[in-house]
Amino acid sequence: MVVPAHAQTHKCQGPNGRIIYSDAPCASNQTGSEIRLRENTIDTRKDWERNERYLQQRQQEEAEKAGGARPLPSPEYANQDRAQSPECAAAIRSANTQPSNASPQKIDADRGSARQVCGFDPWPGPSMTQIDTENRRSRALEAAAQARMNPIITSCDAGGCWDTNGIRYNGTNGRYFRAGDDTFCTRVGKTLNCGAR
Template sequence: MNQEIASQRQFAKHWPGRLLLAKVAALCVIGLSSTAPAHAQVHRCLDASGKTIYSDAPCTTGQPGQLIERRKSQEEIVRERMQAAEANERKYRSQQAERDQQNFETQRQNASRSTVSTQQPQNLSGSRACTEAKKDLEYVSSIRTISQDEKRMRTNAAITQVNAACGSNTPLMQEPPKIVVRPGRPRAFTHCDQGACYDDTGTVYHRSGPDVLNGPGGVTCFRSGSSWNCN
Protein backbone atom coordinates (compact mmCIF):
# COMPACT_ATOMS: atom_id res chain seq x y z
CA MET A 1 0.00 0.00 0.00
CA ASN A 2 2.80 2.43 0.96
CA GLN A 3 4.67 1.58 -2.24
CA GLU A 4 1.58 2.31 -4.32
CA ILE A 5 1.10 5.70 -2.62
CA ALA A 6 4.76 6.56 -3.17
CA SER A 7 4.45 5.69 -6.86
CA GLN A 8 1.38 7.90 -7.18
CA ARG A 9 3.19 10.81 -5.53
CA GLN A 10 6.21 10.34 -7.78
CA PHE A 11 3.96 10.34 -10.87
CA ALA A 12 2.11 13.44 -9.66
CA LYS A 13 5.36 15.29 -9.03
CA HIS A 14 6.55 14.84 -12.63
CA TRP A 15 3.09 15.07 -14.24
CA PRO A 16 3.21 18.82 -15.15
CA GLY A 17 6.51 18.49 -17.02
CA ARG A 18 5.38 15.36 -18.86
CA LEU A 19 2.11 17.01 -19.78
CA LEU A 20 4.05 19.99 -21.19
CA LEU A 21 6.20 17.74 -23.38
CA ALA A 22 3.13 15.84 -24.56
CA LYS A 23 1.39 19.08 -25.58
CA VAL A 24 4.44 20.35 -27.45
CA ALA A 25 4.86 17.02 -29.23
CA ALA A 26 1.23 17.09 -30.29
CA LEU A 27 1.58 20.64 -31.62
CA CYS A 28 4.71 19.64 -33.50
CA VAL A 29 2.91 16.73 -35.16
CA ILE A 30 0.06 19.02 -36.14
CA GLY A 31 2.53 21.58 -37.48
CA LEU A 32 4.32 18.98 -39.60
CA SER A 33 1.06 17.63 -41.00
CA SER A 34 -0.38 21.05 -41.80
CA THR A 35 0.29 23.08 -44.92
CA ALA A 36 1.00 26.30 -43.04
CA PRO A 37 3.87 28.29 -44.49
CA ALA A 38 7.29 28.21 -42.86
CA HIS A 39 8.54 31.02 -40.67
CA ALA A 40 8.97 34.15 -42.75
CA GLN A 41 12.37 35.69 -43.37
CA VAL A 42 13.16 39.22 -42.10
CA HIS A 43 14.79 42.05 -44.08
CA ARG A 44 16.03 45.34 -42.68
CA CYS A 45 15.83 48.22 -45.18
CA LEU A 46 16.35 51.97 -45.21
CA ASP A 47 13.84 54.18 -47.01
CA ALA A 48 14.63 57.47 -48.75
CA SER A 49 14.41 59.42 -45.46
CA GLY A 50 16.88 57.06 -43.73
CA LYS A 51 14.21 55.35 -41.60
CA THR A 52 14.76 51.66 -40.80
CA ILE A 53 12.01 49.35 -42.02
CA TYR A 54 11.66 45.63 -41.21
CA SER A 55 9.82 43.50 -43.70
CA ASP A 56 9.48 39.91 -44.89
CA ALA A 57 9.92 41.11 -48.46
CA PRO A 58 13.33 41.94 -49.92
CA CYS A 59 14.39 45.59 -50.09
CA THR A 60 13.44 47.40 -53.31
CA THR A 61 16.01 48.04 -55.99
CA GLY A 62 18.43 50.75 -54.93
CA GLN A 63 17.26 50.64 -51.32
CA PRO A 64 20.06 49.76 -48.88
CA GLY A 65 19.36 46.86 -46.55
CA GLN A 66 20.21 43.30 -45.64
CA LEU A 67 18.70 39.96 -44.65
CA ILE A 68 18.91 39.65 -40.87
CA GLU A 69 16.97 36.38 -40.43
CA ARG A 70 16.62 33.76 -43.09
CA ARG A 71 13.47 31.76 -43.71
CA LYS A 72 13.23 28.72 -41.44
CA SER A 73 11.90 25.39 -42.54
CA GLN A 74 9.06 23.65 -40.75
CA GLU A 75 11.48 21.03 -39.42
CA GLU A 76 13.70 23.73 -37.87
CA ILE A 77 10.73 25.37 -36.18
CA VAL A 78 9.59 22.04 -34.69
CA ARG A 79 13.12 21.26 -33.49
CA GLU A 80 13.44 24.66 -31.77
CA ARG A 81 10.09 24.18 -30.07
CA MET A 82 11.11 20.74 -28.84
CA GLN A 83 14.39 22.13 -27.50
CA ALA A 84 12.56 24.92 -25.70
CA ALA A 85 10.12 22.40 -24.20
CA GLU A 86 12.99 20.20 -22.99
CA ALA A 87 14.71 23.23 -21.46
CA ASN A 88 11.50 24.12 -19.62
CA GLU A 89 11.21 20.52 -18.42
CA ARG A 90 14.78 20.58 -17.01
CA LYS A 91 14.11 23.92 -15.35
CA TYR A 92 10.91 22.58 -13.80
CA ARG A 93 12.67 19.48 -12.46
CA SER A 94 15.50 21.59 -11.01
CA GLN A 95 13.04 23.90 -9.26
CA GLN A 96 11.06 20.92 -7.98
CA ALA A 97 14.26 19.33 -6.60
CA GLU A 98 15.15 22.58 -4.83
CA ARG A 99 11.67 22.78 -3.31
CA ASP A 100 11.90 19.15 -2.15
CA GLN A 101 15.30 19.81 -0.58
CA GLN A 102 14.02 22.93 1.18
CA ASN A 103 11.02 21.02 2.51
CA PHE A 104 13.30 18.25 3.76
CA GLU A 105 15.61 20.70 5.54
CA THR A 106 12.62 22.48 7.10
CA GLN A 107 11.18 19.20 8.39
CA ARG A 108 14.58 18.11 9.74
CA GLN A 109 15.10 21.43 11.57
CA ASN A 110 11.59 21.31 13.03
CA ALA A 111 12.17 17.75 14.23
CA SER A 112 15.50 18.77 15.78
CA ARG A 113 13.93 21.72 17.60
CA SER A 114 11.12 19.48 18.85
CA THR A 115 13.62 16.94 20.19
CA VAL A 116 15.69 19.60 21.96
CA SER A 117 12.62 21.22 23.50
CA THR A 118 11.35 17.89 24.91
CA GLN A 119 14.68 16.94 26.48
CA GLN A 120 14.94 18.21 30.04
CA PRO A 121 18.43 18.25 31.56
CA GLN A 122 18.73 16.03 34.62
CA ASN A 123 19.98 17.67 37.82
CA LEU A 124 22.02 14.81 39.27
CA SER A 125 23.82 16.94 41.87
CA GLY A 126 20.80 16.83 44.19
CA SER A 127 20.09 13.14 43.84
CA ARG A 128 20.44 10.67 46.70
CA ALA A 129 23.06 8.65 44.83
CA CYS A 130 25.20 11.78 44.39
CA THR A 131 24.93 12.63 48.09
CA GLU A 132 25.97 9.11 49.14
CA ALA A 133 28.89 9.10 46.70
CA LYS A 134 30.17 12.41 48.09
CA LYS A 135 30.00 11.05 51.65
CA ASP A 136 32.07 8.03 50.61
CA LEU A 137 34.67 10.33 49.03
CA GLU A 138 34.89 12.45 52.19
CA TYR A 139 35.37 9.32 54.30
CA VAL A 140 38.16 7.96 52.10
CA SER A 141 39.89 11.35 52.08
CA SER A 142 39.90 11.43 55.88
CA ILE A 143 41.69 8.11 56.34
CA ARG A 144 45.22 8.48 57.72
CA THR A 145 46.14 4.86 58.51
CA ILE A 146 46.80 3.52 55.00
CA SER A 147 49.68 3.98 52.58
CA GLN A 148 49.67 6.77 50.03
CA ASP A 149 49.36 4.33 47.11
CA GLU A 150 46.34 2.58 48.63
CA LYS A 151 44.74 5.88 49.57
CA ARG A 152 45.21 7.20 46.02
CA MET A 153 43.56 4.10 44.52
CA ARG A 154 40.61 4.22 46.94
CA THR A 155 40.21 7.97 46.43
CA ASN A 156 40.18 7.57 42.64
CA ALA A 157 37.51 4.87 42.96
CA ALA A 158 35.41 7.24 45.08
CA ILE A 159 35.92 10.10 42.61
CA THR A 160 34.80 7.87 39.74
CA GLN A 161 31.65 7.00 41.71
CA VAL A 162 30.94 10.71 42.34
CA ASN A 163 31.38 11.58 38.64
CA ALA A 164 28.94 8.84 37.63
CA ALA A 165 26.33 9.71 40.27
CA CYS A 166 26.58 13.51 40.08
CA GLY A 167 27.37 14.03 36.39
CA SER A 168 30.60 15.79 37.32
CA ASN A 169 34.06 15.57 35.76
CA THR A 170 36.45 15.69 38.69
CA PRO A 171 39.97 14.64 37.63
CA LEU A 172 41.57 11.62 39.29
CA MET A 173 44.64 11.75 41.52
CA GLN A 174 47.85 11.15 39.60
CA GLU A 175 50.71 9.03 40.80
CA PRO A 176 53.50 11.29 42.13
CA PRO A 177 56.71 11.31 40.11
CA LYS A 178 59.33 8.92 41.32
CA ILE A 179 62.58 10.45 42.50
CA VAL A 180 65.58 8.38 41.52
CA VAL A 181 68.62 8.91 43.72
CA ARG A 182 71.76 7.86 41.98
CA PRO A 183 74.57 6.58 44.17
CA GLY A 184 77.55 8.89 44.51
CA ARG A 185 80.78 8.15 42.75
CA PRO A 186 83.91 7.78 44.87
CA ARG A 187 86.30 10.65 44.37
CA ALA A 188 90.03 10.41 45.13
CA PHE A 189 91.55 13.43 46.81
CA THR A 190 95.32 13.87 47.00
CA HIS A 191 95.29 16.13 50.05
CA CYS A 192 93.09 18.43 52.13
CA ASP A 193 93.57 21.47 54.31
CA GLN A 194 91.27 23.37 56.67
CA GLY A 195 89.34 25.10 53.85
CA ALA A 196 89.25 22.62 50.92
CA CYS A 197 90.33 19.31 49.39
CA TYR A 198 92.09 18.74 46.07
CA ASP A 199 91.69 15.80 43.68
CA ASP A 200 94.28 14.31 41.36
CA THR A 201 93.40 16.81 38.59
CA GLY A 202 93.95 19.84 40.83
CA THR A 203 90.22 20.67 41.17
CA VAL A 204 89.37 22.46 44.38
CA TYR A 205 86.45 21.28 46.59
CA HIS A 206 85.63 23.77 49.33
CA ARG A 207 84.48 22.58 52.71
CA SER A 208 80.90 23.46 53.74
CA GLY A 209 81.03 21.23 56.84
CA PRO A 210 83.21 18.60 58.41
CA ASP A 211 81.88 15.90 56.11
CA VAL A 212 80.66 17.92 53.07
CA LEU A 213 82.58 19.35 50.13
CA ASN A 214 81.25 21.56 47.33
CA GLY A 215 82.99 21.34 43.98
CA PRO A 216 82.62 23.18 40.66
CA GLY A 217 79.42 22.73 38.62
CA GLY A 218 77.29 22.05 41.71
CA VAL A 219 79.11 18.82 42.63
CA THR A 220 78.62 17.84 46.30
CA CYS A 221 80.74 15.24 48.04
CA PHE A 222 79.98 13.45 51.31
CA ARG A 223 82.43 11.64 53.56
CA SER A 224 81.83 7.90 53.76
CA GLY A 225 84.34 6.46 56.19
CA SER A 226 87.75 7.15 54.81
CA SER A 227 86.50 8.02 51.25
CA TRP A 228 84.33 10.68 49.61
CA ASN A 229 81.26 10.06 47.38
CA CYS A 230 80.33 12.84 44.97
CA ASN A 231 77.12 13.23 42.96
Protein backbone atom coordinates (compact mmCIF):
# COMPACT_ATOMS: atom_id res chain seq x y z
CA MET A 1 0.00 0.00 0.00
CA VAL A 2 1.43 3.37 -1.04
CA VAL A 3 0.95 6.25 1.39
CA PRO A 4 1.26 9.78 -0.08
CA ALA A 5 4.18 11.73 1.35
CA HIS A 6 3.40 15.06 2.97
CA ALA A 7 6.12 17.70 3.09
CA GLN A 8 6.28 19.74 6.25
CA THR A 9 5.26 23.36 5.87
CA HIS A 10 6.11 26.05 8.40
CA LYS A 11 4.53 29.48 8.73
CA CYS A 12 7.04 31.88 10.25
CA GLN A 13 6.86 35.57 11.11
CA GLY A 14 10.09 37.54 11.15
CA PRO A 15 11.00 40.53 13.36
CA ASN A 16 9.81 42.88 10.61
CA GLY A 17 6.35 41.26 10.64
CA ARG A 18 6.80 39.57 7.26
CA ILE A 19 5.15 36.14 6.91
CA ILE A 20 7.22 33.39 5.27
CA TYR A 21 6.11 29.88 4.30
CA SER A 22 8.91 27.33 4.16
CA ASP A 23 9.63 23.61 4.40
CA ALA A 24 12.31 24.40 7.02
CA PRO A 25 11.53 25.13 10.69
CA CYS A 26 11.37 28.78 11.80
CA ALA A 27 14.66 30.48 12.65
CA SER A 28 15.45 31.53 16.22
CA ASN A 29 14.51 35.16 15.52
CA GLN A 30 11.14 34.13 14.01
CA THR A 31 7.87 33.04 15.57
CA GLY A 32 5.55 30.43 14.13
CA SER A 33 4.95 26.72 13.83
CA GLU A 34 4.30 23.86 11.45
CA ILE A 35 0.99 23.98 9.60
CA ARG A 36 -0.92 21.06 8.15
CA LEU A 37 -2.07 21.40 4.55
CA ARG A 38 -5.10 19.60 3.22
CA GLU A 39 -4.94 17.42 0.13
CA ASN A 40 -5.71 19.26 -3.11
CA THR A 41 -9.08 17.87 -4.19
CA ILE A 42 -9.75 20.34 -7.00
CA ASP A 43 -9.80 18.77 -10.46
CA THR A 44 -7.77 21.12 -12.66
CA ARG A 45 -8.60 19.37 -15.91
CA LYS A 46 -10.76 21.06 -18.47
CA ASP A 47 -14.26 20.61 -17.10
CA TRP A 48 -15.79 22.20 -20.17
CA GLU A 49 -14.30 19.60 -22.51
CA ARG A 50 -15.34 16.74 -20.23
CA ASN A 51 -18.91 18.04 -20.00
CA GLU A 52 -19.12 18.53 -23.77
CA ARG A 53 -17.89 14.98 -24.37
CA TYR A 54 -20.41 13.68 -21.86
CA LEU A 55 -23.26 15.50 -23.62
CA GLN A 56 -22.11 14.16 -27.00
CA GLN A 57 -22.00 10.62 -25.60
CA ARG A 58 -25.51 10.97 -24.13
CA GLN A 59 -26.86 12.23 -27.47
CA GLN A 60 -25.30 9.27 -29.27
CA GLU A 61 -26.70 6.79 -26.74
CA GLU A 62 -30.19 8.29 -27.04
CA ALA A 63 -29.98 8.15 -30.84
CA GLU A 64 -28.95 4.47 -30.70
CA LYS A 65 -31.86 3.66 -28.35
CA ALA A 66 -34.24 5.34 -30.78
CA GLY A 67 -32.86 3.13 -33.57
CA GLY A 68 -31.17 5.95 -35.44
CA ALA A 69 -27.62 6.20 -36.65
CA ARG A 70 -24.90 7.56 -34.40
CA PRO A 71 -24.75 11.31 -35.00
CA LEU A 72 -21.42 12.78 -35.91
CA PRO A 73 -19.98 15.51 -33.70
CA SER A 74 -21.04 18.93 -34.95
CA PRO A 75 -18.38 20.98 -36.77
CA GLU A 76 -18.87 23.74 -34.19
CA TYR A 77 -18.04 21.35 -31.37
CA ALA A 78 -15.03 19.94 -33.21
CA ASN A 79 -13.69 23.42 -33.88
CA GLN A 80 -14.23 24.51 -30.27
CA ASP A 81 -12.42 21.42 -29.09
CA ARG A 82 -9.45 22.14 -31.36
CA ALA A 83 -9.50 25.90 -30.71
CA GLN A 84 -9.22 25.41 -26.95
CA SER A 85 -6.61 22.67 -27.07
CA PRO A 86 -3.06 23.11 -25.67
CA GLU A 87 -1.75 22.29 -29.16
CA CYS A 88 -3.64 25.27 -30.59
CA ALA A 89 -2.32 27.61 -27.89
CA ALA A 90 1.24 26.41 -28.54
CA ALA A 91 0.86 26.82 -32.32
CA ILE A 92 -0.45 30.40 -31.95
CA ARG A 93 2.34 31.25 -29.50
CA SER A 94 4.94 29.83 -31.90
CA ALA A 95 3.53 31.76 -34.88
CA ASN A 96 3.45 35.00 -32.85
CA THR A 97 7.04 34.57 -31.65
CA GLN A 98 9.14 35.45 -34.68
CA PRO A 99 12.67 36.84 -34.99
CA SER A 100 12.96 40.39 -36.27
CA ASN A 101 14.40 39.17 -39.57
CA ALA A 102 11.63 36.63 -40.27
CA SER A 103 10.30 36.90 -43.81
CA PRO A 104 6.59 37.51 -44.46
CA GLN A 105 6.47 34.10 -46.19
CA LYS A 106 7.84 32.36 -43.06
CA ILE A 107 5.32 34.15 -40.82
CA ASP A 108 2.47 33.18 -43.18
CA ALA A 109 3.67 29.55 -43.24
CA ASP A 110 3.73 29.39 -39.42
CA ARG A 111 0.29 31.01 -39.24
CA GLY A 112 -1.00 28.50 -41.79
CA SER A 113 0.24 25.64 -39.61
CA ALA A 114 -1.51 27.16 -36.58
CA ARG A 115 -4.76 27.48 -38.58
CA GLN A 116 -4.58 23.77 -39.40
CA VAL A 117 -4.07 22.86 -35.73
CA CYS A 118 -6.73 25.25 -34.35
CA GLY A 119 -9.43 24.89 -36.99
CA PHE A 120 -9.92 28.66 -37.23
CA ASP A 121 -8.00 31.76 -38.30
CA PRO A 122 -6.54 33.71 -35.34
CA TRP A 123 -5.25 36.37 -37.80
CA PRO A 124 -8.17 37.44 -40.02
CA GLY A 125 -7.42 39.97 -42.69
CA PRO A 126 -4.62 40.26 -45.24
CA SER A 127 -1.60 37.97 -45.00
CA MET A 128 1.85 39.25 -44.03
CA THR A 129 2.94 38.72 -47.66
CA GLN A 130 0.10 40.95 -48.87
CA ILE A 131 0.93 43.58 -46.24
CA ASP A 132 4.62 43.47 -47.20
CA THR A 133 3.76 43.83 -50.90
CA GLU A 134 1.55 46.84 -50.14
CA ASN A 135 4.27 48.39 -47.96
CA ARG A 136 6.85 47.92 -50.72
CA ARG A 137 4.50 49.52 -53.25
CA SER A 138 3.86 52.46 -50.90
CA ARG A 139 7.59 52.94 -50.34
CA ALA A 140 8.23 52.82 -54.10
CA LEU A 141 5.51 55.43 -54.72
CA GLU A 142 6.92 57.60 -51.95
CA ALA A 143 10.44 57.31 -53.38
CA ALA A 144 9.12 58.20 -56.85
CA ALA A 145 7.28 61.21 -55.43
CA GLN A 146 10.41 62.27 -53.55
CA ALA A 147 12.49 61.92 -56.72
CA ARG A 148 9.92 63.99 -58.59
CA MET A 149 10.10 66.71 -55.94
CA ASN A 150 13.93 66.64 -55.85
CA PRO A 151 15.13 65.60 -59.32
CA ILE A 152 18.84 65.37 -60.18
CA ILE A 153 20.08 67.51 -63.11
CA THR A 154 22.06 65.68 -65.79
CA SER A 155 22.53 68.39 -68.44
CA CYS A 156 21.51 71.97 -69.25
CA ASP A 157 21.41 74.34 -72.21
CA ALA A 158 20.63 78.04 -72.50
CA GLY A 159 16.86 77.47 -72.12
CA GLY A 160 16.76 74.94 -69.28
CA CYS A 161 17.87 71.53 -67.95
CA TRP A 162 17.03 67.81 -68.02
CA ASP A 163 16.86 65.43 -65.04
CA THR A 164 17.85 61.74 -64.78
CA ASN A 165 14.42 60.71 -66.13
CA GLY A 166 14.75 62.90 -69.20
CA ILE A 167 12.18 65.46 -67.99
CA ARG A 168 12.75 69.02 -69.26
CA TYR A 169 12.83 72.06 -66.93
CA ASN A 170 12.60 75.44 -68.64
CA GLY A 171 14.30 78.48 -67.13
CA THR A 172 17.66 79.96 -66.16
CA ASN A 173 19.61 81.34 -63.19
CA GLY A 174 18.44 78.64 -60.76
CA ARG A 175 14.70 79.19 -61.42
CA TYR A 176 12.93 76.54 -63.54
CA PHE A 177 9.47 75.32 -64.46
CA ARG A 178 8.92 71.63 -65.14
CA ALA A 179 7.64 71.19 -68.67
CA GLY A 180 4.11 69.85 -68.84
CA ASP A 181 2.79 70.86 -65.42
CA ASP A 182 4.69 74.12 -64.79
CA THR A 183 5.84 73.08 -61.31
CA PHE A 184 8.27 75.68 -59.97
CA CYS A 185 11.76 74.44 -59.03
CA THR A 186 14.88 76.08 -57.68
CA ARG A 187 18.32 74.68 -58.39
CA VAL A 188 20.75 73.82 -55.57
CA GLY A 189 23.91 72.37 -57.09
CA LYS A 190 22.84 69.39 -59.21
CA THR A 191 19.45 69.04 -57.44
CA LEU A 192 16.16 70.82 -58.16
CA ASN A 193 13.83 71.48 -55.25
CA CYS A 194 10.35 71.48 -56.75
CA GLY A 195 7.03 72.44 -55.25
CA ALA A 196 3.73 74.08 -56.07
CA ARG A 197 3.93 77.59 -57.47
